[in-house]
Structure formats: C-alpha cells, structure tokens
Amino acid sequence: MSKIFIIEDDVTLREELSKLLNTYGYKCSYSDDFENIVEETLKSNSNLILLDINLPYYDGYHVCREIRKRSSVPIIVVTSRNSDMDELMSMNLGADDFITKPYNTQILLAHISAVLKRAESNIDNQIIESSNVMLNISKSIVSFEEKETELTKNELRILTILMRNKGNIVYRDDIMNELWQSDEFIDDNTLTVNVNRLRKKLEDIGIKGLIETKRAQGYMI
Incomplete structure (x- = not known):
C-alpha cells in the first residue's frame, strides 16, 4: 500500500x-x-x-x-x-x-x-548489486551481510562509477570528472583521500579488498 x-x-x-x-x-x-x-x-x-x-x-x-x-x-x-x-x-x-x-x-x-x-x-535503476554488496544510490547507503553504512556525496559517486564498470579500470581523470559535478574542488589528492575514506567505510562493514588500485591508471572492482 x-x-x-x-x-x-x-x-x-x-x-x-x-x-x-x-x-x-x-x-x-x-x-x-x-x-x-x-x-x-x-x-x-x-x-x-x-x-x-x-x-x-x-x-x-x-x-x-x-x-x-x-x-x-x-x-x-x-x-x-x-x-x-x-x-x-x-x-x-x-x-x-x-x-x-x-x-x-x-x-x-x-x-x-x-x-x-x-x-x-x-x-x-537506483540499486546496484555485486558480490553481495548492495549500493542504494537514492539513499546513499552501501550494505553487506546485514550491515550498512552511509556514504558522502563524493564517496557515493566514486563507488557508483566503479560498480557500474566492474571488471574494468576506471581512470582517475574519469572519476575526477564525475566528482566535478559537485561544488567541491577536486584534485588528485582529494580523490585519493575520498577513496581511502570509502575503503575504510567498506572495511568497517566487512567489505575487504573491493577496490583495487591500478598504479598510474586508476581503480577497479
């Protein structure tokens, strides 16, 4: 109802x-x-x-x-x-x-x-699921095995673009272009900080090693 x-x-x-x-x-x-x-x-x-x-x-x-x-x-x-x-x-x-x-x-x-x-x-279209990891874009929440955590706007955009391109390298420039949609200034260091914060949140709910770093290129799931 x-x-x-x-x-x-x-x-x-x-x-x-x-x-x-x-x-x-x-x-x-x-x-x-x-x-x-x-x-x-x-x-x-x-x-x-x-x-x-x-x-x-x-x-x-x-x-x-x-x-x-x-x-x-x-x-x-x-x-x-x-x-x-x-x-x-x-x-x-x-x-x-x-x-x-x-x-x-x-x-x-x-x-x-x-x-x-x-x-x-x-x-x-607002829910992406991969390997028991569920990302609810509309609520900005990622969940895994009955645990969940809320993401910031930038963390959400990073995880969304990576999950939608699972198995492929997403280049740092492409991710930064995605983040430029926000009002916050995004540079290479800001991206690294956001990815590290995202990884920490994922680890806190039991998701380990989801995001791989591809040196001098970008990230992939």
Missing part, C-alpha cells in the same frame, strides 16, 4: 482528499505543524507527497526545495495558483507534477498513479 503525505492547511479539503485516497487504497497522513512541516514530511517516510503552495510559515516553494535537498520522494504540487510561472517554479524546484484546483478527482488519481509507477521504475 502506497503512503501519501498531504501538505494542505485547508482542513476540510485535506479531510476530503484523504478520504478519497483511502477509498482507492492509499494510506494517507498529514500534519498541522506547518512550522516544522519539512521534518514532519520526511519523518512520515511516504511514497508520495501532495503539496499546496499557499501555506502558513513557509510557502510550498520553500517546502519543495527543502524536501528535495534531502529526499527524492515524488512531489505533486496541488494548488489554486495556476499561472505558467507557478508551474515552472514548481518543476524547477524539483516537483514531479503540477495539478490545479479545482481538479477532477479521476484526473488527480491518474496523475498519482503515473507518478508512483514512474518512481518505482526509477528505484530499479
């Missing part, structure tokens, strides 16, 4: 929407703590978020941006603000879909179903 978190301050509308979604097999939750709504939303561990723009304390744009910094959970903006600029801003901040009020309930349900299916298919 998919869980949907509703961020809507109109109590009547929220209850009607929750009742509708419950009827169609979804489990709904919400919070009136709009001052801490980002934390409340992430704590719900939902599969999808329905987000209004006009909210107390922080508007939906701020909420969308803050959630997207920490989670890839699908977000559908549902709002009475229907200008092209509102839709454009929502999409630029990371929303997955945009629906205007008043909406046809069947169209809303169709959008929810489509976004959830798309998210499920994306999950399949």
Whole structure:
C-alpha cells in the first residue's frame, strides 16, 4: 500500500482528499505543524507527497526545495495558483507534477498513479548489486551481510562509477570528472583521500579488498 503525505492547511479539503485516497487504497497522513512541516514530511517516510503552495510559515516553494535537498520522494504540487510561472517554479524546484484546483478527482488519481509507477521504475535503476554488496544510490547507503553504512556525496559517486564498470579500470581523470559535478574542488589528492575514506567505510562493514588500485591508471572492482 502506497503512503501519501498531504501538505494542505485547508482542513476540510485535506479531510476530503484523504478520504478519497483511502477509498482507492492509499494510506494517507498529514500534519498541522506547518512550522516544522519539512521534518514532519520526511519523518512520515511516504511514497508520495501532495503539496499546496499557499501555506502558513513557509510557502510550498520553500517546502519543495527543502524536501528535495534531502529526499527524492515524488512531489505533486496541488494548488489554486495556476499561472505558467507557478508551474515552472514548481518543476524547477524539483516537483514531479503540477495539478490545479479545482481538479477532477479521476484526473488527480491518474496523475498519482503515473507518478508512483514512474518512481518505482526509477528505484530499479537506483540499486546496484555485486558480490553481495548492495549500493542504494537514492539513499546513499552501501550494505553487506546485514550491515550498512552511509556514504558522502563524493564517496557515493566514486563507488557508483566503479560498480557500474566492474571488471574494468576506471581512470582517475574519469572519476575526477564525475566528482566535478559537485561544488567541491577536486584534485588528485582529494580523490585519493575520498577513496581511502570509502575503503575504510567498506572495511568497517566487512567489505575487504573491493577496490583495487591500478598504479598510474586508476581503480577497479
């Protein structure tokens, strides 16, 4: 059963929407703590978020941006603000879909179903498994024999490119180009430091010797 978190301050509308979604097999939750709504939303561990723009304390744009910094959970903006600029801003901040009020309930349900299916298919591309080592890209977690550890952004990118090229040498320049996508300056020494930290984290959960150094070339799994 998919869980949907509703961020809507109109109590009547929220209850009607929750009742509708419950009827169609979804489990709904919400919070009136709009001052801490980002934390409340992430704590719900939902599969999808329905987000209004006009909210107390922080508007939906701020909420969308803050959630997207920490989670890839699908977000559908549902709002009475229907200008092209509102839709454009929502999409630029990371929303997955945009629906205007008043909406046809069947169209809303169709959008929810489509976004959830798309998210499920994306999950399949977010997990890499090799020799009992499982890398969950969306959660930035690597696990092995019931133990797991969280990776930094750079550690995640290094392990992802190495696991996707298992059996082949990945040259240092290629890895540094991948890391250049971050805001942090990456040089040859920074790469070495990140690889050593990654190796230490892997060893801490029992993964020994996974990453081989190919002298003057790069690394490989």
